[in-house]
Amino acid sequence: MNLNIVNIETVLNSKWNRNPTGKSIDNISIDSRSLQNNDKTLFFALVGTNHDAHIYLKDLIGKGVRNFVVTHIPDGLESKANFLVVKNTLEALQQIAAHYRSLFSFPIIGVTGSNGKTIVKEWLNFLLSPDYNIIRSPKSYNSQVGVPLSVLAINEKHNLGIFEAGISTVSEMDKLEKIIQPTIGILTNIGSAHDEGFKNLEEKVKEKMLLFKDSEVVIFQKNSDVEKFILPKTKTISWSFTDTTAAVFVSKKEHTHEHTGIEYTYKGNISTLKIPFVDDASVENVITCLSVLLHLEYDAKTIQSRIELLYPIEMRLKVKKGINNCSLIDDSYSSDFQSLKIALDFLESQKQHQKKTVVLSDIFQSGLSNEVLYSKVAELIVSNNISRFIGIGETISTLKTKLPNAIFFKDTNEFLLHLEQLNFENETILIKGARSFQFEEIVAAFAEKTHETVLEINLNAISHNFNFFKSKIKATTKMMAMVKAFGYGSGGFEIAKLLEHHKVDYLGVAFADEGISLKTAGIKLPIMVLNPENTSFPAIIQHQLEPEIYSLKGLNAFLKIAEQKKLKDFPIHIKLDTGMHRLGFEANTIDDLIATLKGNSTVKVQSILSHLATSDDLQHKDFVQYQINLFEKLSSQLMNELEITPIRHILNTSGISNFPQAQYDMVRLGIGLYGVSNDSEEQKYLENVGTLKSIISQIRTIQTGESVGYGRRFMANRESKIATIPIGYADGIARSWGNGVGFVTIKNKKAPILGSVCMDMLMVDVTEIECKEGDSVVIFGESPTVTYMAEQLKTIPYEILTSISQRVKRVFYRE
Template sequence: MSQKILKSIQNIPAEFSGNNTNLAIDTIAIDSRSLQNGPQTLFFALVGANNDAHRYIKDLIAIGVQNFVVTHIPEECEGKANFFVVENTLTALQQFAANYRSLFDFPIIGLTGSNGKTIVKEWLNFLLSPDYNIIRSPKSYNSQVGVPLSVIAINEQHNLGIFEAGISTHSEMEKLQKIIKPTIGILTNIGSAHDEGFINLENKVREKITLFENSEVVIYQKNEMVDSIIFSKAKTFTWSFDSQEADVFVYNATIKNDTTTIQYRYKGDSFELVIPFQDKASVENAISCLMVLLYFKYDEKTIQNRMELLYPVEMRLKVKNGINNCSIIDDSYSSDFQSLKIALDFLESQKQYKKKTVILSDIFQSGLSNDELYAKVSQLIVSNKIDRVIGIGETISAFEKKFANCITYKNTAEFISKFDDLNFANETILIKGARTFQFEEIVSLLEEKTHETVLEINLNAISHNLNFFKSKLKPNVKIMVMVKAFGYGNGGFEIAKLLEHHKVDYLGVAFADEGISLKSAGIHLPIMVLNPETTSFPAIIQHQLEPEIYSLKGLHAFLKIAEQKNLNQFPIHIKLDTGMHRLGFEDNTIDDLIATLKGNQTVKVKSILSHMATSDDLEYKDFAHSQIDLFEKLSSKLMAELQIKPLRHILNTSGISNFPNSQYDMARLGIGLYGVSNDAEEQKQLENVGTLKSVISQIRSIAAGESVGYGRRFIADKPTKIATIPIGYADGISRSWGNSTGFVTIKKSKASIVGSICMDMLMVDVTDIECAEGDQVIIFGESPTVTYMAQKLNTIPYEILTSISQRVKRVFYRE
């Protein structure tokens, strides 16, 4: 692999600068934060709208990285490493991957479409892995960056590839086609996802099928549009529910006992197979897989036997609360080398406890010999500073001595029998295993038991929203992110850890105990306490928090303690009242403030800030500008009189968007991080972060005239089917949301809330919805959104988010 890497890098247009031409490279990296970076890493310094990796090169050299692809060599790094200087590092990464791909000659399946790509990829891997050594995209690595990283993982032992490609606008697929070069193309379901980047549906289809330009065959569900624009030279292999002209005609799909029997006609003969799913999307995805098996000339019996074993695909890495004060990262459905590297990076970005444990099964389809594979796994374990390894499986047990502090078990049952002897407590545990090992049983043992209502937090969405607002800031403007009120109800530590991973400049909390909790959990970012009580000053100092000072009384109290503790230049933040009239120094107190601070060495004014009252309402734009003008006047006076140059900041989330000329040195991002905007157009650019879910506890039928709930606030006027959901006002759902004001979503349908919301339960009308006890219920998320709920309840999204009770389990995940 290393020789192929060298050949690939030498074939991209680049100017080499360095002292060592005898390069030893076996890893490609783009993330400076990964603990896996080292002397044999080739680092591509990507430049995006919100970040420039060139700024981290000095730190990477310090930890031993010696080889870089850059657009320029940072001044302080000249002569200290090897540099390939290119015009554009993303283009260079894509060219490198295309060069690397061209060195291998075996079948490659390329998938694209609006929906189903990842599921079809994972199912094909399962169906074909008994006969092939497969390399596939890890998780949903299907982007302009993800595809190159996926392809670069190919090695000499692989003999089949499965890669997915996703695009969001025109001209992107052309680049991915050159990297994947699929010999077999699969077009999955074409829907409305990501429509905004295309002129119309036909334009989107044309762009997507660019992936198949040189494929020997294209597999898709037959329809007139695709038929009319597919490449004339391409061989097609089609299926259909409607057209008997398709190569495979599916003439019946019968649902029974949680399964679907698919009957189809192929080459004049009729066949059938059973899959363990009922929904339309799974049936379509299964047929895509069937088409590949038919194209590969699998026999009927093999197809039937393997297809009936298909399984739900979990595409998320989930963070859960565990027993004995543990944090659990659930990746219990796959075990391959590439996804292990991703999971270990995620472990580092989300670790809540210093002690790190990995529970790992045998690893399959690495394309490496077992000796080479487990040597590399051992290196990963060492570089990621894992404290304990628990191996499960015959193969990993044979290599136990390659790992420090490792214990192994032949199978999951043996591990479970010894579970009580392992003493899991106060640690972060990554659980990663192939499906055959049934690691979900281990997750169940380790997971803290709570009721069935959960708030799922999408960490990808938080990253997206953060980057969206960072893109609005000028290059040198810092960003503070508010994580007060338990991260606006979404979770404190986990979000703070992600923000630290993204290298934000400051975190903001309301009270000292919130900051102390984050510092005690291992957060190292500077944390500003916005509403400190004087009684908390000693604790603030002890835990290296930074208080906002908003009154002379508070300042004198803090200075007294600072002098007693012999502090020197302890950071404080001065709050000015420019019109909010809540907290802060007013114009008539500035002279006393200056007199008190002048010459004082115990504290250092780290920043001067104010808060806008109407940044979200342009009807009061003049008032907002008056606040900004007063802030400029008062802060300038402070800086001149005290001869200081602190950070200045006045903008909150809506201020970032509405007053871009007043960014000063830093801006404070709050509700926008969590996917909520006051502007309808901006809202379309943000991603939903929190989804509150529950289940149906019970379904009953009532007759006309019967009532539901306290006070008989709902009386049925016809026979009605009622579902009870285990969530109520004690969980944070307003009673005003009941009695037909609000709804929940079940099976993508609205179910109106009937009667009064109880402390722990609410009831909904499911008369027209095919559902069963145990089915999932969406309380809020994509529908209804918290913004919609707030409008109906005459409140703001903040109140809804922060009202969700701590007894509701938070589950954090990354796609």
């Protein structure tokens, strides 16, 4: 990308606040936290419901950024940088991207749909890359922000583009169409994703089809609901399993365990194709790719030779535990310049050690010469403060002169031979390589060896849920996020690091050791300890944690230590009991509390809080209001008599939604952050965070009258196929979930649990499911949900989540 900052004012119909130099821009940024921001950056200060990037401009100027697109110039900054003032910074970003796209005339493929967009994009990139220099959306950058950032990465060497477009409601696609301007349109599967943003399916299809209003051709699975929204002038290539009038008619489909064979007809020619997948979704996505290749006039032999090499796409950046106290970021199937920038930002947001290492392969399809490409890579490595760089491949060795302390290997095997000599320990390692380098072998060598049951944590979902609840509070209201109980079972540090990245105001933990662990790992956010024991006060002070004080005994004990250590204004949090009757100062102790605190300078009352007992049950709203009124009375008394203005907070997750009038100065977000709501309507807007997965260890067939498991609690009444899964009650699965009460999901089908759940295993019925040993099994996630499990077991989702043993490996990922 190469934009002149003088020309930008013409595109945006605005004027710089002062005369900028004629410098070009080679980096567009919307993230103030990125280490890639520099004097060549044009920063767009985006404004959302609960975020405003203008507050970070002073810091960015301090880091060297000089050019900004803003809605207003913050006080005191007028003479310190170049500002272009616009009405809406997001629309300005989109305008710049649309203008930039118009400077190029090569074919652009635009992909939309409910499911399969990223897979189709990545497979088309693989299939077409031998013949084109392709620019494509990195990861799943398909939003109102992601699309312009993707398009702005085009350069003069590219001759084909593939961009995703994702929408969640009406009036969005028209904006993306102006940016992508696709010449070839692809509609993938239309499913139920984001249904809540549309009145009905017709409105959803109509909105998505706006992407193709000026396309030369549209490729889709034949469907009358789609065809009525295609303009008569537009050429179509439809495909179908059932309609012989489709341009690509698939007449046969045969499965083996590893492949699907099809016979298809196109322009009167009958051909066969062997597809290296058996699941329906993958087969449909391959046929969509096939239709594109046919449109581009590829012959049957070339099509077969390339499609048989297709592979499952890993669309996620994963964080895993590694050997020697290392943490791994697994991006081992991708190596292009745009996704490298994203991965480095992710590395910074998830680093668990000060030492940051990057293992990177040759980069393909950059559209740049090796000299320019690796100069840019070197700049990224330096700006991101990478401690150790390891390059693998023939061309990446160009960096030897630019990164003199880097280490290089000709291929993956040579690197693995030297692995032990490189002494990896106590570092966060980004592993990023093109598929041909087989970096999965490096990940396997680095990864901590654990059993095959994992709890996958979707960091995108955490971010989504955080922003959902943040949108419910006033911009001035602070947010405390609860990461107690090992992050409600999801993992403490990784989530705390993400929340720190989102600039949450406070973290809450139950006990001191949880907070100490986070501080030791490098978390700098203020952390409140909700249930501190008196014996933990010295450690709390040492690690700069902030204790909740709920009794005179505890207060006096803390004050004694504070005086011994000659502390001044050490932050404490006063807990009031307004009706929960668990912990806290009651009304009859407030005078003694005031007397104890008055004139004491060793501590500072940082906040006053209470806890609602029934915020999730509106049948008890009168009691909640009683608690709020009592909190107002007691906290006001404290503030008036002590002459203090602390943060006040009483709302938990349910309280945020049900009692917004009581936000005070801060709210505490707990289970909602992890995708669980007590309100079925609200639940629709939250995203699933944790998916507990395992595999099939063994499959056996039993006959009528044979039993399964301890106590012979299941007796077969037919010949049955039984699968054994390596997870049991030692991993946190309740024994009461067995004996036909619960189920797991295999190949998107329910497999009932048979007999008793064992300590390390459970058995399920897969008689009606086509599966094999080694196949993936979902214990909970989208189906069954933890809410459903809790209902069946007559408990609450908290118990399900926090019961998952820490012997179950947590894998954190970002889409």
